[in-house]
Amino acid sequence: MTRNTLDRLVLAGFIGLAVLLYVSTADYPGIAQKTSAKYVRFLALSFGILSAAQLLLSLRRQVPDETLDLFGRAGRFFGLLAGLVAFAVAFEPLGFFIPAAVFIPAVAVLLGYRNPLIIGASTAGVLAAVWLIFVQVLSVNLPGPGF
Amino acid sequence: MLKHTFAAGLAVLGLAAGPALAQDYPTKSIEIIVPSSAGGSTDTTARIFAEIAEKKFDGFNFVINNIKGSGGQKGFEAIARAKPDGYTIGMVFTPQLVAHIVSGRASYTLDSFHIMGNMGEDPALVAVPKDSPIETLDDLAKGDDLTVAVNGIGSDDFIAAKNFEDAAGVSFNLLPTKGSTEQKSAILGGHVDASFMNLTQIIGQHKSDDARIIAMLTRDRSDLVPDVPTGVEQGYDVLMTATRGFVAPAGVPDDIAARLDEVLADVMADPEFTQKAEASSIYLLPMSGPDYLAYLETLQADTQKVFDAAPW
Amino acid sequence: MEYIAIVLAPASLLAILTGTVAGVVIGAMPGLTATMAVGLLVPFTYTMDPVLGLMLLGGIYAGAMYGGSIPAILLNTPGTPAAVATALEGYPMTRQGRGRLALKVSVVGSFMGGMLSALVLLMFAPLLAKQALAFGPAETFLLALMGLAGIVSIADEDTSLIKALLAGVLGMIIAVIGTDAMSGGLRYTFGSINLIDGIDFMPALIGLFSMIQMLDIAGQRHETTIDASILEKAQKSEPMPKGIARYMALGSGTGTVVGVLPGEGATIAAFLSYNFAKRIAGVKAKFGTGAPEGIAASEAGNNGCVGGSLVPTLTLGIPGNSVAAALMGAFIIHGMIPGPDLFAVHADKTYPFIYSLFIANVVFLIVGISVAPYLARIALIPPAIMVPVISAFAVLGSYALNQSVFDVYLMIGFAFFGLILKKIGYSLEALILGLILGPIAEGGFSQGMIIGKGSPAIFFESNIAKVMWVIILGLLTPPLVAHVRRMLRR
Numbered sequence: 017m018t019r020n021t022l023d024r025l026v027l028a029g030f031i032g033l034a035v036l037l038y039v040s041t042a043d044y045p046g047i048a049q050k051t052s053a054k055y056v057r058f059l060a061l062s063f064g065i066l067s068a069a070q071l072l073l074s075l076r077r078q079v080p081d082e083t084l085d086l087f088g089r090a091g092r093f094f095g096l097l098a099g100l101v102a103f104a105v106a107f108e109p110l111g112f113f114i115p116a117a118v119f120i121p122a123v124a125v126l127l128g129y130r131n132p133l134i135i136g137a138s139t140a141g142v143l144a145a146v147w148l149i150f151v152q153v154l155s156v157n158l159p160g161p162g163f
Numbered sequence: 164m165l166k167h168t169f170a171a172g173l174a175v176l177g178l179a180a181g182p183a184l185a186q187d188y189p190t191k192s193i194e195i196i197v198p199s200s201a202g203g204s205t206d207t208t209a210r211i212f213a214e215i216a217e218k219k220f221d222g223f224n225f226v227i228n229n230i231k232g233s234g235g236q237k238g239f240e241a242i243a244r245a246k247p248d249g250y251t252i253g254m255v256f257t258p259q260l261v262a263h264i265v266s267g268r269a270s271y272t273l274d275s276f277h278i279m280g281n282m283g284e285d286p287a288l289v290a291v292p293k294d295s296p297i298e299t300l301d302d303l304a305k306g307d308d309l310t311v312a313v314n315g316i317g318s319d320d321f322i323a324a325k326n327f328e329d330a331a332g333v334s335f336n337l338l339p340t341k342g343s344t345e346q347k348s349a350i351l352g353g354h355v356d357a358s359f360m361n362l363t364q365i366i367g368q369h370k371s372d373d374a375r376i377i378a379m380l381t382r383d384r385s386d387l388v389p390d391v392p393t394g395v396e397q398g399y400d401v402l403m404t405a406t407r408g409f410v411a412p413a414g415v416p417d418d419i420a421a422r423l424d425e426v427l428a429d430v431m432a433d434p435e436f437t438q439k440a441e442a443s444s445i446y447l448l449p450m451s452g453p454d455y456l457a458y459l460e461t462l463q464a465d466t467q468k469v470f471d472a473a474p475w
Numbered sequence: 476m477e478y479i480a481i482v483l484a485p486a487s488l489l490a491i492l493t494g495t496v497a498g499v500v501i502g503a504m505p506g507l508t509a510t511m512a513v514g515l516l517v518p519f520t521y522t523m524d525p526v527l528g529l530m531l532l533g534g535i536y537a538g539a540m541y542g543g544s545i546p547a548i549l550l551n552t553p554g555t556p557a558a559v560a561t562a563l564e565g566y567p568m569t570r571q572g573r574g575r576l577a578l579k580v581s582v583v584g585s586f587m588g589g590m591l592s593a594l595v596l597l598m599f600a601p602l603l604a605k606q607a608l609a610f611g612p613a614e615t616f617l618l619a620l621m622g623l624a625g626i627v628s629i630a631d632e633d634t635s636l637i638k639a640l641l642a643g644v645l646g647m648i649i650a651v652i653g654t655d656a657m658s659g660g661l662r663y664t665f666g667s668i669n670l671i672d673g674i675d676f677m678p679a680l681i682g683l684f685s686m687i688q689m690l691d692i693a694g695q696r697h698e699t700t701i702d703a704s705i706l707e708k709a710q711k712s713e714p715m716p717k718g719i720a721r722y723m724a725l726g727s728g729t730g731t732v733v734g735v736l737p738g739e740g741a742t743i744a745a746f747l748s749y750n751f752a753k754r755i756a757g758v759k760a761k762f763g764t765g766a767p768e769g770i771a772a773s774e775a776g777n778n779g780c781v782g783g784s785l786v787p788t789l790t791l792g793i794p795g796n797s798v799a800a801a802l803m804g805a806f807i808i809h810g811m812i813p814g815p816d817l818f819a820v821h822a823d824k825t826y827p828f829i830y831s832l833f834i835a836n837v838v839f840l841i842v843g844i845s846v847a848p849y850l851a852r853i854a855l856i857p858p859a860i861m862v863p864v865i866s867a868f869a870v871l872g873s874y875a876l877n878q879s880v881f882d883v884y885l886m887i888g889f890a891f892f893g894l895i896l897k898k899i900g901y902s903l904e905a906l907i908l909g910l911i912l913g914p915i916a917e918g919g920f921s922q923g924m925i926i927g928k929g930s931p932a933i934f935f936e937s938n939i940a941k942v943m944w945v946i947i948l949g950l951l952t953p954p955l956v957a958h959v960r961r962m963l964r965r
Contacts, residue, residue, distance in 0.1 A: 023899045030641065037648065040663075045475075047337070048658035050929055051921035056651055056662075063644045070637045086898055088694025096693040096866065097891065100686075103870050104883040112871055120863040127693060129859035138860050142867055149500070149507075154515045156875050157228050200801075201514045207808050210518055227518070232877060233654075233671040240668075266659075268671075310926055316659025338925045339656055341918060344800070348737060348793045352608035354926060367792060367814035442810035475659030 019084045020074065027071040034064030095126045111160020112150075113143055188249060188419050192224040196245070196253035198238020200231045204363060205407050207443050208283055209254050212409075215436045216426055223426065234317070235259045236269060243271035247414035252279070252423060257406045261463040262317040265470045273459055276410040277420050279427050281450035281458070283440065285361040287323045287380040287403035288391070292353040293373055300378050300397040303357055304331035311335040312346045312358040316475040320346075320359035323380055323403035325469045327359075330399045350374050361405055362387065363444050380404070387446075406448065408455050424452055478826040482834060487530055491831050494531035495838040498538020502554050503546050505685040505865065506872010508677065509539035509555070513801040517808060525809035526824045530831040532805050536798050537835040540741065540778050541585040541843065548577045548770070549853045552685035552865065556676060556911055557741035557777035559904050560749040560769070562684070563629070567765035575851040576713040580767045581774045582843030583715070584723045588775035589836040591727040592734060592782025596789075597829050601818070604790040607735045612926060613933045615737055616919030617943040619912045624950040625746035626905040628753050628762075635900060636958045642901040646909025647916070649674055657921050669881040676911045678873040678882040682889030683903045685869045689862045690894055712848070719771050722752045726772035730779020735787060740796050741780040742911050748776030750950055782832060789817050789825065 038060035044053040087093040099119055106115040120139040129135060150156045195213060199205045206229060213225035230238040239260060242253035255276070263269035291297045303309065304327075313320040316339050328334055338355055340346050343364040349355045350365070351373055359380075366387060368374040378394045379385050380403045394401045409427055411420060430436050431449045440447055450458060481487060501507045513532050520528025543555030548565030561581060568577040595603065610618075623643060630639030652663045653673025664670035726748035733744035752772035753762045762769055784795030785802070792813035794800035806813055811821045818825055873886035893903055927933030934940060 019899060022895075026896070026899060030645075033648070044655070044662075045658045045660050046473075047925075048655050048660065051657045051924045052655050052662075052917065054924070055917050055920050059644055059648050059651070063641065063648060066637050066641050066644065070635070070641065073637070084898060085696075086895060088691075088696050090694070093690060093694035096690060096862065097887070100866060100870065100887050100890075101884075103867075104880060104887065107870070107874060107880050107883060112874075116867045116871075120867055123693075123863035123866065124859050127859035127862060129857060134857075134860060138864055142864050146868075146871060149504075150871070150875065153497070154512065155519075156515065157878060158875075201518050201804070203804060204807070206518070206804075210521060210808075230878065233668060236671070237668065308928070310928075315656065336925060336928060338922055339659070340922070341656055344793050345737075345922075347791070348608060348787075349611070351791060351793070352611055354611040367812050367816065371815050373791075443808060444810075444812060 017084055017086075018081045020081045022084055022086075024071060024074055027067045027074070030067040031064055031071070034060045034067060038064070092127060096123055099123050099126070108159055111158050112146060113158075114160065116143060116146070188422060189222060189224075191250060192226045193249070194245075194251045195225050195227050196238050196242050196251065197227055197229045198231065198235035198242075198254065198256070199229065201227075201229045204285070204443070204445060205254055205256055208407055208440070208445050211436065211439045211443065211445070212282065212427075212430055215430045215433055215439070218435075219429060219433065220426055234263065234315070236263050239263065239269065240271055242410060243275035243412060245412045247277075247412040247416075249411065249415050249419035249423065252409060252411045254282075255408055255410050257408075257459065258319050258322055258403075258462055258466055259317070261459060261466050262322075262470075264463060265466045266317060266475060273456070273463065275413050277413050277415050278452045278456040278459065279409040279411060279420075279424050280431075280452045281406050281408035281448055281455040282427070282431065283407045283445045284448040285363050285405040285407075285446060286385060287319055287359060287361055287405065288365070288376050289327075289357055289359055289378045289380070289394075290350055290365050290369070290374050290376050291357045292350055292355075293375055294353075295356065295375065297357060298377065300327075300331070300394060300399050303327075303377070304333055304399070306356065307333050307335075309333075309335055309356040310338055310354075312338045312340055312349045312355045312360075314343055314346055314360065315339055315341065319361070319403050319405045322466060322469050323401055324359045325473065326401045326403070326465075327394075327399060329472075330401055359403075362446065366444075404448075406450075406455075406458070408450070478823070479830060481526065481823075481827040482530075482830040486524075486527060487827070487831065488834065490527040490530045491534045491834045492838055494534025495538040495835045496534075496842060498535035498540075498835075499542035499545075499839055499842060500538075501535065502539030502542025502544075504872065505546065505552055505554055505681050505869050506677065506875060507554070508798075508876070509536050510797040510801055511876055512539060513798055513805070517801060517805045520805055521808050525811070526827050528809070529802075529805060529824065529828040530835075532802055533828055533832050534835040534838070536802065537589055537778070537781050537832060538839050539798075540781055541582060541589075541774070541839045543777075544581040544585065544770075544774055545578065545850060546685075548581060549574055549850060550685075550861075550865070551688050553680065555741070555777075556680050556907060557745045557780075558773075559680075559684070559742070559907060560625070560745045560773035560776075563749070563763065563904060564766050564769035564773075567763075568767070568770075569851075571765055573713060573765065575847055576715075576767060577765075577770055578847040578850060579712075579844065580715065580719065580770045582840055582847070584726060584771040584774035585778040585843075586836050586840040587720075587723040588727040588730050588778035589781055589839075590833065591724075592731040592779045593829065593832040593836065594782070595731050596782040596785050596832070597826075600786045600790050601815075603735050604787045604793075607737075607787050608791070609937070609939060610736050611937075612919045612922035614919075614937065614939050614943065616916055616923055616934060617940055617947065618733070618736060618743060619916035619919060621943060621947055621950070622743035622746050622912045623908065623916065624947055625750050625908055626902070627951055627954045628750045629902050629904050629908075630954075630958075636955075638900050639902040639905045642896065642903065642905040643909040645901075646906040646911075647913035648909075649679075650910050650913030651917070656918060657925075667881075669879060673914070674885065674910070675877060675882060676907065677876045678886040679889045679910055680907055681869045681873050682886040683893045683907055685865055686886060686890035687894050687897065687903070689866050689869070690890055692858045693862050695858075716767050719767060722756075722768045722771040723775045725751055725755070726775025727779045729772075730776035731783040733776070734780030734783020734795055737787075737793070737795060740784055741777040742908070744776040744780050744783075745773040746776075746908060748772040748779075754950065754953065778836075785829075789813055790815075 041053040245251035543558035547553035547558040547562035551566040626643040730744040784799040788799040
């Protein structure tokens with residue numbers, strides 16, 4: 017996808033959002049009509065007008081187009097993203113420590129790091145720091161098995 | 164602290180849970196869910212309770228878990244969902260507890276809880292700026308166009324204000340705020356004509372003459388501000404107070420429930436507890452489980468009336 | 476005098492030192508905020524001597540406000556929203572190998588802001604608090620507008636003004652999600668209990684800055700080789716730029732004043748100070764490409780809020796922001812009810828607490844100056860190690876604030892979609908500013924409309940309001956004129 021195509025798609029989406037937002041304010045109950053609804057309508061209007069203006073500018077002006085390199089090395093990018101989602105999914109049942117002990121080395125290896133000593137030391141360091149600061153000092157209730 | 168955390172982990176997971184028997188109850192820490200942030204007055208109440216209970220009862224150890232958000236709803240639901248083994252109890256506060264039920268947002272009902280009893284209250288009142296011409300509730304009842312601050316829709320102040328509008332036949336220009344802080348600055352800065360709020364929030368300013376309380380919405384005058392007449396005295400039958408009680412999830416075995424009720428009642432009767440509560444400006448209002456349940460049911464019915472007239 | 480003796484007692488000094496150092500660490504970690512730390516530690520101080528407990532918390536507050544600037548400068552991952560403006564200048568400086576100077580300017584600026592505001596708190600608290608009361612909802616709305624004016628200055632040079640404005644409005648629209656304070660109705664929550672309170676800005680901040688930075692590094696096509704010359708430069712200590720004290724004084728003053736007023740002061744103060752500095756400095760200072768003046772102003776601004784926000788908190792019991800609110804809980808838990816009593820009956824605890832803020836500022840100044848050379852070496856950590864470590868903290872930080880896994884997903888979502896927006900030229904700084912200030916603007920607007928009985932005249936009535944309009948116009952006009960000129964020339 018080129019930069020201009022994506023740019024225009026996003027702007028079109030913004031205009032759609034602005035219209036939906038504006039229309040939805042009609043349903044605000046009683047007192048909100050005099051207050052919040054006005055505010056939200058103002059936001060929707062500004063958003064729609066600005067998007068439309070930018071879209072027009074973009075269509076009129078001959079900007080040199082270029083292919084957009086959104087994610088760079090897609091394998092690494094989406095690998096990290098998938099890792100994050102997996103981390104979040106595992107958070108509720110397993111807590112922080114077990115997923116983190118897997119996540120940190122896995123991502124380090126994914127990004128091409130190969131020194132097991134440094135990886136191990138950083139992982140252990142993070143776990144220890146979190147345990148000390150979050151669990152010991154701040155007594156944050158983390159889910160999962162207690163340590 | 165390490166022990167606490169460990170025990171909390173176990174309590175959350177229910178790892179150490181066997182069939183709980185009253186004679187050896189408790190075998191591990193009891194979690195108290197507090198549906199508001201640490202450092203607030205509900206939280207303070209829970210912590211003073213835990214401190215005294217641990218001192219008085221051997222083997223009782225409490226861990227406080229603050230689950231704030233959505234006007235207490237997240238915390239209330241966590242209590243209702245908790246395993247009814249006596250190792251999770253929680254605090255509730257009114258009228259938010261019933262307001263969420265009435266507005267149809269809550270996935271719990273009063274039946275989801277075993278009501279242990281009430282602990283404290285924060286009575287509602289009407290306050291005005293210090294140089295306001297409004298001296299009595301009669302003055303307040305005259306003004307149809309007065310701007311009156313309340314703490315959010317569905318709060319105790321809101322319901323009290325709606326009840327007062329009903330009783331006096333007026334309609335205020337109601338200003339919902341994001342909490343007592345905004346209400347207080349609105350009153351002190353003279354940006355509103357009056358505010359329905361709670362005693363702890365304004366008593367200091369009343370005593371230093373920076374604001375005036377014109378009516379207490381309680382049955383009897385408060386010992387803390389004996390010069391302030393009640394609403395009932397002034398001919399307006401509007402009563403409101405924010406209560407803070409203890410509950411357990413419904414289904415707790417009878418003997419354990421009885422033990423918990425007993426612990427609560429004993430702590431409430433302890434002079435050290437009374438003294439600590441007073442130092443932290445917590446007004447005690449002991450109510451037994453059945454009494455508190457009856458109070459909650461009445462409150463729910465009253466709130467329903469307000470909701471039906473003007474839903475939010 | 477006896478109060479000073481209390482502060483200088485070894486136990487007090489230890490409490491202040493512990494609190495301040497802990498505060499710096501907390502502020503520096505993505506996702507740990509002063510609000511959270513103070514809130515979580517209030518119960519912990521319950522069993523402590525009240526004065527020591529308060530000193531510990533005060534130290535955390537002051538330290539965390541400074542600490543937020545460290546990762547903002549070094550990694551472009553502001554630890555607190557108030558440090559976003561600092562990152563605008565600090566990160567470019569790091570990339571030019573001037574990270575050490577940036578850190579030094581930031582710590583000295585923070586120190587100046589903190590000292591001035593503590594002094595004001597000590598001398599003028601009751602007087603100022605009375606003035607702050609004149610500040611009603613209508614003025615709060617204008618204050619939010621003043622902060623939002625920062626969007627225009629973010630856009631100033633090469634980025635498109637329209638896109639910066641769009642990003643800001645998008646942030647404000649996202650902030651609309653949640654309970655409508657006026658009617659109690661739910662807006663755009665799609666039946667999810669997680670959205671009833673709206674979208675917290677912390678997961679957004681972590682996603683839009685820390686996590687995006689990590690995703691970006693992960694996807695980089697070329698291994699970033701460490702430029703030896705930059706590193707060499709980073710070892711050298713640069714002298715403080717001349718005339719920078721002016722910007723620090725400007726920020727300190729702005730921060731103290733804004734801190735006294737209601738609202739999330741620190742973010743507004745930092746952006747406002749940054750904006751003022753930019754207007755004064757003109758084009759010479761090269762704002763946006765690593766101007767130490769910008770760091771000086773914004774850091775002095777956000778630390779100026781510390782003392783400022785305590786003014787209404789201690790004298791009236793009206794906390795100036797969420798950290799001050801949590802601190803107020805600590806006062807109450809020890810039976811010290813904010814109000815005149817605090818300065819009379821409890822003077823033996825209140826004054827030592829205020830004095831301790833001065834020490835806290837000195838502590839983080841010494842810590843900041845002495846660790847700056849080592850911190851600047853963070854650039855040496857291999858990206859493949861830094862990315863997973865910071866990502867893990869980002870996940871934990873998003874969760875810990877509200878103990879909600881939903882916030883972790885939000886953080887990831889903000890990072891992914893934010894990255895796309897960033898690549899097509901939207902300013903994420905503007906987006907976060909809109910997200911934070913949107914609710915303040917909306918609250919002020921709606922309440923102003925109710926108090927004004929439906930007439931917008933209220934936003935122009937008071938003298939304060941008039942002065943604020945003048946400032947807003949003064950901030951907006953020059954950059955808008957410059958933009959229009961540039962557009963016409965093309």
